Amino acid sequence: MRISALRVAGAGLIVDGVDLEVSPGETVGLVGESGSGKSLTARAAAGLLPKGLRAEGSVAFDGREFLGARERRWRSVRGTRVSLLMQDPFAMLNPLRTAGAHIAESLRGRESRAEVARRLAEVGIDDPRVAGRHPFQLSGGMRQRVALAAALAGDPELLIADEPTTALDATTQHDILMLIKSVQAARGMGVLLITHDLRVAFELCDRVAVMYAGRVVEQGPAAELAKSPAHPYTAGLLAAVPAADRRLARLSGIRGSVPTAAQVAATCAFAARCDQATHACEEERPPLRELGPGRRTACLHEVRPRPHVEEATPPERPAAGAEVLRVTDLRKRYGGHVALGGVSLHVGRGETVGVVGGSGSGKTTLARCVLGLVAPDSGTVALADAVRPRHRLVQCVFQDPSTSLNPAMTVGAALAEAAAQGPEEGRLGVRELLELVGLPASYAGRRPAGLSGGERQRVAIARALSVRPELLICDEPVASLDVSVQAHVLELLREVGGSMLFITHDLAVVRQLADRLVVLSRGEVVESGGTAEVLDSPAHDYTRRLLASVPAIP
Amino acid sequence: MAVVKRLCSAILLLGVLSVLTYGLLAAAPGGPEHVLLGGRPSTPETRAAIREQYHLDDPFPVRYARWLGDAVRGDFGTSIYSREPVTAVLAERLPVTAALAGYALTLTVVVGVPAGLAAAMRRGGALDQGITLTSLVALSVPPFALSILLLYGFAVTLGWFPVFGAGDTPLERLTHLTLPAIALATAQAAIVVRQMRAAALDLAAQDFLTFARARGLPRRRVWISYALRNAALPVLTVGGLLLAANLTGSVFVEQAFGLHGLGALLIGAVGQKDIPVVQALVLLGGAIVIAVNLLIDLAYVAVDPRVRRRA
Numbered sequence: 071m072r073i074s075a076l077r078v079a080g081a082g083l084i085v086d087g088v089d090l091e092v093s094p095g096e097t098v099g100l101v102g103e104s105g106s107g108k109s110l111t112a113r114a115a116a117g118l119l120p121k122g123l124r125a126e127g128s129v130a131f132d133g134r135e136f137l138g139a140r141e142r143r144w145r146s147v148r149g150t151r152v153s154l155l156m157q158d159p160f161a162m163l164n165p166l167r168t169a170g171a172h173i174a175e176s177l178r179g180r181e182s183r184a185e186v187a188r189r190l191a192e193v194g195i196d197d198p199r200v201a202g203r204h205p206f207q208l209s210g211g212m213r214q215r216v217a218l219a220a221a222l223a224g225d226p227e228l229l230i231a232d233e234p235t236t237a238l239d240a241t242t243q244h245d246i247l248m249l250i251k252s253v254q255a256a257r258g259m260g261v262l263l264i265t266h267d268l269r270v271a272f273e274l275c276d277r278v279a280v281m282y283a284g285r286v287v288e289q290g291p292a293a294e295l296a297k298s299p300a301h302p303y304t305a306g307l308l309a310a311v312p313a314a315d316r317r318l319a320r321l322s323g324i325r326g327s328v329p330t331a332a333q334v335a336a337t338c339a340f341a342a343r344c345d346q347a348t349h350a351c352e353e354e355r356p357p358l359r360e361l362g363p364g365r366r367t368a369c370l371h372e373v374r375p376r377p378h379v380e381e382a383t384p385p386e387r388p389a390a391g392a393e394v395l396r397v398t399d400l401r402k403r404y405g406g407h408v409a410l411g412g413v414s415l416h417v418g419r420g421e422t423v424g425v426v427g428g429s430g431s432g433k434t435t436l437a438r439c440v441l442g443l444v445a446p447d448s449g450t451v452a453l454a455d456a457v458r459p460r461h462r463l464v465q466c467v468f469q470d471p472s473t474s475l476n477p478a479m480t481v482g483a484a485l486a487e488a489a490a491q492g493p494e495e496g497r498l499g500v501r502e503l504l505e506l507v508g509l510p511a512s513y514a515g516r517r518p519a520g521l522s523g524g525e526r527q528r529v530a531i532a533r534a535l536s537v538r539p540e541l542l543i544c545d546e547p548v549a550s551l552d553v554s555v556q557a558h559v560l561e562l563l564r565e566v567g568g569s570m571l572f573i574t575h576d577l578a579v580v581r582q583l584a585d586r587l588v589v590l591s592r593g594e595v596v597e598s599g600g601t602a603e604v605l606d607s608p609a610h611d612y613t614r615r616l617l618a619s620v621p622a623i624p
Numbered sequence: 625m626a627v628v629k630r631l632c633s634a635i636l637l638l639g640v641l642s643v644l645t646y647g648l649l650a651a652a653p654g655g656p657e658h659v660l661l662g663g664r665p666s667t668p669e670t671r672a673a674i675r676e677q678y679h680l681d682d683p684f685p686v687r688y689a690r691w692l693g694d695a696v697r698g699d700f701g702t703s704i705y706s707r708e709p710v711t712a713v714l715a716e717r718l719p720v721t722a723a724l725a726g727y728a729l730t731l732t733v734v735v736g737v738p739a740g741l742a743a744a745m746r747r748g749g750a751l752d753q754g755i756t757l758t759s760l761v762a763l764s765v766p767p768f769a770l771s772i773l774l775l776y777g778f779a780v781t782l783g784w785f786p787v788f789g790a791g792d793t794p795l796e797r798l799t800h801l802t803l804p805a806i807a808l809a810t811a812q813a814a815i816v817v818r819q820m821r822a823a824a825l826d827l828a829a830q831d832f833l834t835f836a837r838a839r840g841l842p843r844r845r846v847w848i849s850y851a852l853r854n855a856a857l858p859v860l861t862v863g864g865l866l867l868a869a870n871l872t873g874s875v876f877v878e879q880a881f882g883l884h885g886l887g888a889l890l891i892g893a894v895g896q897k898d899i900p901v902v903q904a905l906v907l908l909g910g911a912i913v914i915a916v917n918l919l920i921d922l923a924y925v926a927v928d929p930r931v932r933r934r935a
Binding site: 217 | 747828830831832834835836837838839840841842843845849850853854927928929930933
């Protein structure tokens, strides 16, 4: 497949001149943060743009042009030539049809029970009974496998995988990536992998193209790109990726936020956020210049090597004794499902304790029990102070700031309302709260819709801190953020300090923040100890599996 | 299992309804014997005879049990007004209303579902705006006003349809019921249009529809087993409730077109304080609503595997 000079526009320009080529047997990664236009590029390549968007340029398979073709002509290549695997395994399958039916209907005339079973086996499902199950009876990983089998049923030459693992657990994510890799190798097909995660792209792809504000800013072989990025944006992204094997002294994000493609149509897209920008960057759009074989960059300058990030000495452990939280033998069942099977842990004053586990490990139920939103079946939750109401002792920052903030309320009103729930003396004003999380005071008049994802999460943190709680619970606070923003928010959480229960599935993130770790699996604590000790020499098999699934940067 | 549970709750609900219905008679002003006499002048002897005949001196639970026993066997007593068995009165009226309700529901679905789908497919276009606006107008015209308009336009001025009555042969019945069915179905079709449009729009944004297209499935398959089947769930609920509303609430339309259906019977019975008939009608109405809801639940179980396994 060859994409050239692709432009996608709706109300405004979204994708601006993308060139991309995928050869048979090759895996190409298209990396970018949210809003970079990578998913729409993928959709345009399959002729599946949402209503209201138009594409110009060229999308060709074997030299035959398809962009602008009628639906009937597209249908003749979809499934057999090109197939699209999407992000959310919970939304991708028809809830009313069985797994087997999804695969069978894509087989077109060759459907038989044996063939469906063979296709399921190809994606690692050996149990033929799965064919008779409905999507809601399968786990996320299983659904993604079924979807992959359905996408591959027409034996396509090219598979476009749009964030195929983002909605999954760390360990499942790893399994699915490896599955795509092995299927790709076995079939010799081309794969276009769309992802926001550089580590995933490096792990899987032969070549990687980095997209920013609707255009490709750099492309080249994965290993070279990882070793010596030739565009400041790529360098910035790489610097923002946290590592599971060391704690960094400073997490550096990229300042500012992503512009729209239309705003930067005539300049270097990254100039406004770039430390190396000169006058020339603003004058015209830098062409994608050739650096070496297959290596291109849209930067006029030689990229300065990244300053060596030194490893931070682990912060001093606070004196034990003053506890703000002690959870003892907490149990909770939902029907036959055990969410918590006797969990005990404690958080000392000024200490950050990380709770790590996959989905279904009980980490969110634990947070809800501590917050008092869920009544445990047995066990106790003791907070710093038995007298003060719970909401003044413990507050929570939730995963998705776009749903945890009331869209009808201005930022100022939300913060003032939250602060009013706290004690009267020493109450922080809206201005002070915004300052605390590094936002200008003028943001008080804005509504959540007028903020970026990272800014919203800052507001959510300010809201949680407004009652000056003894303990802050963070439930996956950076899971829905882009890496460059994630670094900022993590740095902020480090600065505000205090006692924290930090819940995450991401070992690299928790390494940067937590003093101690508690590893949860199926509602039980399987390992706990100092962050460095646990991650450097894991004792439990589950911790080792989690660690192995973190993709490394070459 | 789910089916059994729903059946049990339906029976329980009917039981509660029957107690309330029977309570109507006991709570009537002037005492039950007065009601049963239909307001005719009476002597103490006749009243005593009535009390004897209807076992009115027994305690309430015993009387209720006896009445319920009769009701279950299809005996609701005799109408005070016509002196005919209530069951016979109902049996005479039910076919007209049932035919009207079925006709109207058919019109509602046949017009509402495609129109809603078409509006969703051409979202924001002229067709969508036209359909949405028409449905708004249809919703805001009350059925009795529409009845009069239809009567004047198509029956009186143009003379295409009869003005009065329900007709005798099946074909006659069809022509006689056309205008009333349209009057009844118009507002309901508008509700279905909106429901269908919302459901289809919701669906169009779903990943599984895009994924189906991405695999190159034929258009017919995408539309029928992906779009229609999923959109059917919310529409099914509305359709069922409309059917129940048609069977029990077509009063205005029956009145306007001079149809002798259940609605007209109810109005007459209430006016004449014909309590046995009212009781039977209330119980019948309740039973219809409960039965239709049960049918909707069963339809959900048939269509949606998630409901099937959850219970």
